Structure formats: structure tokens, C-alpha cells
Amino acid sequence: MNVTLARLTKEFHSARGRVAAVKDIGFEIGDGEFFVLLGPSGCGKSTTLNLIAGLEKATGGEIRFGETLVASAEKGVHFSPRERNVAMVFQSYALYPHLSAFENVAFPLRIAGQGEAAIRESVMKAAAMLGIEALLDARPAELSGGQRQRVAIARAVVRQPSIFLLDEPLSNLDALLRASTRAELKNLQRNLGITTVYVTHDQVEAMSLGDRIAVLRDGTVEQLGRPEDLYERPANAFVGRFIGSPPMNLLHVSPVEEAGVLRLQIGTSKLDLPAEKQALLRASGQKEWLLGLRPEFVRPAAEAPETAGRGAILPAKIVQVEPMGRESLVHAEVDGQEIGFLTGIGFGRDIEPGAVMDLLLDLARAHFFTTGGSRESIRHPGA
Ligand SMILES: Nc1ncnc2c1ncn2[C@@H]1O[C@H](COP(=O)(O)OP(=O)(O)O)[C@@H](O)[C@H]1O
Numbered sequence: 001m002n003v004t005l006a007r008l009t010k011e012f013h014s015a016r017g018r019v020a021a022v023k024d025i026g027f028e029i030g031d032g033e034f035f036v037l038l039g040p041s042g043c044g045k046s047t048t049l050n051l052i053a054g055l056e057k058a059t060g061g062e063i064r065f066g067e068t069l070v071a072s073a074e075k076g077v078h079f080s081p082r083e084r085n086v087a088m089v090f091q092s093y094a095l096y097p098h099l100s101a102f103e104n105v106a107f108p109l110r111i112a113g114q115g116e117a118a119i120r121e122s123v124m125k126a127a128a129m130l131g132i133e134a135l136l137d138a139r140p141a142e143l144s145g146g147q148r149q150r151v152a153i154a155r156a157v158v159r160q161p162s163i164f165l166l167d168e169p170l171s172n173l174d175a176l177l178r179a180s181t182r183a184e185l186k187n188l189q190r191n192l193g194i195t196t197v198y199v200t201h202d203q204v205e206a207m208s209l210g211d212r213i214a215v216l217r218d219g220t221v222e223q224l225g226r227p228e229d230l231y232e233r234p235a236n237a238f239v240g241r242f243i244g245s246p247p248m249n250l251l252h253v254s255p256v257e258e259a260g261v262l263r264l265q266i267g268t269s270k271l272d273l274p275a276e277k278q279a280l281l282r283a284s285g286q287k288e289w290l291l292g293l294r295p296e297f298v299r300p301a302a303e304a305p306e307t308a309g310r311g312a313i314l315p316a317k318i319v320q321v322e323p324m325g326r327e328s329l330v331h332a333e334v335d336g337q338e339i340g341f342l343t344g345i346g347f348g349r350d351i352e353p354g355a356v357m358d359l360l361l362d363l364a365r366a367h368f369f370t371t372g373g374s375r376e377s378i379r380h381p382g383a
């Protein structure tokens, strides 16, 4: 079942006055797609999901499930969650404490009046998919967090919903369990083929689960695309920073043209630019840029002799070295601005705070964002 959101808006009236939680968003979620809503706390993810579920009423716009109009503020249409045949899983498991895992999973089928044999078959099938067959006699209190969330997911999928909606379902799990449950969830969704909308603030989760991701901010969609699109071609600095870890470096630079060569001024340094980037910046004529460069494209120049002559040299002062196990994250400073990079296997282990060193920047991989506008609504030239 595909899901279409058009001009969807939700305003709340609260003690704080009017809050526009979702502002005029529109996109289509494909049949069988694993679609992720990603963004910081308060950006409108849950509200969007609840609008799709039918738990909230839109104040503007409409939602279609396939050809069926399930919500329209203008036409006064509002289908209930049951009429929409959606299943939801939330951060808190909300299992019935007095029922066994089996009965928790069976619950929606009993409500629907199914027979005992059919119920047993469906529950066993869902339990097998989630690897909880051995737990079916246990009460929720006897289960770990991860096991409880599996029971909650089994309960959601057991009645074959048209749409599967999940709101930060893994947030309460510890890191290891989160990673394994994430992988299982992806598998489950592939096997079931149910259109799925998944809310998270965790970009790693979004990148590993999503066929496509909508990045939300302040109730609007900043960018929608496949994980690799968002990573390689962020539409603006917000998306550039939000996707990827450690985050993308952002440096204020100004282009300077000398004898037909365009370079980037940062502090007292001037960075050489690949020809195609020079052409890009020249064509736009903008005077100030935010240079976006992921930490993986920055290295100490001395450690990369094989790339001598390729890339731009930038002297920087090392401020802090954060060990992260396999590598360390090095924070350096240039012209009062921060630039981070990672040490690798066999290089950079000896870097100390206070040192000044030449960094080599691979500016063929740089992004350029404009800095105009009141909020830093920062776009690619031509985007
Ligand atoms: N029932 C409500 N009443 C008033 N404001 C709300 C209500 N629900 C959400 N909001 C506000 O709407 C905005 C988006 O909230 P939400 O969708 O929960 O964000 P997210 O899930 O991305 O953290 C926030 O500013 C939040 O405070």
C-alpha cells in the first residue's frame, strides 16, 4: 500500500500559544518501502506519524492510502486507526502485564474474533519471525527490554496491517541490543513486505534501516532521499551536519580571484581548489561560503605523502584528541573555526594538543553551502 501526504499541516493550540508542528509537507511513500522520518527532538516526527496513523487530526491537507482518501482537513474526512488498518509500535512497549507473551501477541486477533486454531498459527508464525518462540509463556515482567520489544513488534505484525508505523522503538534498548534488533527489524520488514514508516532521531538507525529518509526540521522536510544521496549530496548544511559521524566540518571561507585562479581564503591561508569547484563558485558569484568537508577527507599532510600536490594545505592548531578505540577524533582550529579529522590505523596516533601542523584537505569532496537567510538555510548552488 502506498501512502501519499499532500500539503499536510498540524497546528496545536497549547499554553504556549499556537504551535505549528507540521508545516505543509508532501511526499509519497512507496508500496513495501521502509521509509524513515529523521530529525532532532521536537521537529514533528511523531506528529507526522500520528497523522498517518489517524491518532491526530490534520489541520490542513490530506493523506491517501493507495487511492483511498483517509484524511482531509478541507473535506472533513478522518478515518480511525482501525479503519486505516495500521499497526503501531512505540518506544515504551505497552504490553499487558497480566498476560503471557503469547496472549499479548494474540490479543488483536482475539479482539477480531478469530478462532483458536487460526490464532495459534498466526502467533507461532510471528513468534518464529522474531525468535521469541521460547518466551511465549512468560509474563512481560520476566522479559528483558529487547524481548519485550520483540513481543510488541510481533503483536503489531500478527494481524497483517496495511501499514506498519514505529516511533523510536529501539530507544529504550542498550547499544548492543539496539544494533541486533535493528538488523532483525530490517529483515522482518523485507520478509513481510509491509509499507513501513519509522521515526528516529538517530542518523545511524535511519541510514541502516531506510530505503529512503525524510530529514525533518521545524515541521518541514529539509531533504528526502536514499541514505547515500543524503550522505553524498546533502541539500544544505543542516543535513550535512545531521547525517554522518563525526559530523561534517563547516568552515566559513571567502573566494579570492588572483590571476585567473580562484582560491578560498580562511584566516591567513589560501586553499587551492580543483578546477570544477572553481568553476562552480565563479558561476554563482557568491562572496561568502560555508565549506562542508567530512572528517574523512582531512588528514595531516605529513601522513599522506602519496597525495602530495593533490589537495589543499591548511595549517591548523591541534586543540583536543578524543580516543574512540580504533581511531581518535582530532579537533583542530583554524582562524577561530573548528576542523575535525580522524587518525587512521598507523597514522596520527602521536598527535598532541598544542601542535601546529599542515592538514591536507581533499576539496574535490567538498560541499559548498550558501550562508544567506535569517536561519542558516544553506543551499547548494543551483540546488
Ligand atoms: N499535543 C500537543 N500539544 C501541543 N504541542 C504539541 C503536542 N504534540 C506535539 N507538540 C509540539 O509539536 C512539536 C513537534 O512535536 P513532535 O512531533 O512530538 O516532535 P518529535 O517527535 O520530532 O520530537 C513540538 O514543538 C511539540 O512540543
Ligand SMILES: [Mg+2]
Pocket (backbone or CB within 6 Å): 045, 046, 047
Ligand atoms: Mg517523537
